[in-house]
Amino acid sequence: MNYKGVFDRLKRFDAYPKTLEDFRIKTLGGATVTLISAALMLILFISELNYYLTHEVQPELFVDTSRGQKLRINVDIVFPNMACAFLSLDAMDVSGESQIDIDLNLYKKRLDLQGNPINEEPEKQTLEDSKKETAVLALDSGRCESCYGAETDELKCCNSCDDVREAYRKKGWALQDPDSIEQCKREGWSEKLETQKNEGCQLDGYLEVNKVAGNFHIAPGKSFQQKHVHVHDMQSFAGQKFNVTHRINHLSFGTDYPGMVNPLDTLYQVADTPIVHYLNVELSKALCPLDNFFQ
Numbered sequence: 001m002n003y004k005g006v007f008d009r010l011k012r013f014d015a016y017p018k019t020l021e022d023f024r025i026k027t028l029g030g031a032t033v034t035l036i037s038a039a040l041m042l043i044l045f046i047s048e049l050n051y052y053l054t055h056e057v058q059p060e061l062f063v064d065t066s067r068g069q070k071l072r073i074n075v076d077i078v079f080p081n082m083a084c085a086f087l088s089l090d091a092m093d094v095s096g097e098s099q100i101d102i103d104l105n106l107y108k109k110r111l112d113l114q115g116n117p118i119n120e121e122p123e124k125q126t127l128e129d130s131k132k133e134t135a136v137l138a139l140d141s142g143r144c145e146s147c148y149g150a151e152t153d154e155l156k157c158c159n160s161c162d163d164v165r166e167a168y169r170k171k172g173w174a175l176q177d178p179d180s181i182e183q184c185k186r187e188g189w190s191e192k193l194e195t196q197k198n199e200g201c202q203l204d205g206y207l208e209v210n211k212v213a214g215n216f217h218i219a220p221g222k223s224f225q226q227k228h229v230h231v232h233d234m235q236s237f238a239g240q241k242f243n244v245t246h247r248i249n250h251l252s253f254g255t256d257y258p259g260m261v262n263p264l265d266t267l268y269q270v271a272d273t274p275i276v277h278y279l280n281v282e283l284s285k286a287l288c289p290l291d292n293f294f295q
Helices: 003-012 028-053 127-137 161-171 182-187 189-195 283-294
Strands: 070-079 087-093 106-111 200-210 214-220 222-226 229-233 246-253 267-269 279-282
Touching (some): 087 200, 087 229, 161 182, 161 222, 182 189, 200 214
Antiparallel strands (some): 070 246, 087 214, 106 200
16 A cells, blocks of 8 residues: 555645635735734633633532531631740630530741741750750659649549649639649749740641531630630749730631632731730621621
């Protein structure tokens, strides 16, 4: 079979035969029409391609009949002048559920006063630090240390400063003098607070709450419930003033989707005076303009 002859015939095939070269006249107007037509075709092609690749969002309002489901709240908030050791995040709702000092899926990043992350690599130890570490390692793993009067049937031993603070929180007591607690003194809790005093903090992550009206807030001090009243323990920070100036990098409810607008993103709030107040977000108000998506 002569493939060359077949290819030659295909080359000569033209479904739209052209006029002879002798009858063609090249003009400026014809060239202008050709260029304008090519530009229009290119613009139409790009616009149609962009329309094809763009997600179309159709808002829909409906009644949420689900029960027991959780709403995810994504947060990324920076406190330039508030140390991570001072901050706690709590959430409460009208169903009576309270989440105190949330740390699950929420990460705290230490920042310097210029907003740069602090290097978390171990620092060079002094002789005193080595002695403290040796003392902690030498403790009996089966020990049962005192909770200083806050023991319960569920929690009878407090082997760390956090255990004592948690026991006090459940009792609704304030931890007035951490240095009087052997566990806190041994772990250098007061020294840790003093070290982080001139630092900032970035809270990044998410929390899950019930799909009912409620609020979550970020405030300094260990929080606890006392006679159905939400209290923040500020005794260990006595005499200190707090600057709660903050920048909200991101705050959204539910799962992000293309084209979603979060009204509080990039909000920068400056505290006029260094007093103790907290960032509070009411879920009922925050959800109202977004019900068509989150319910």
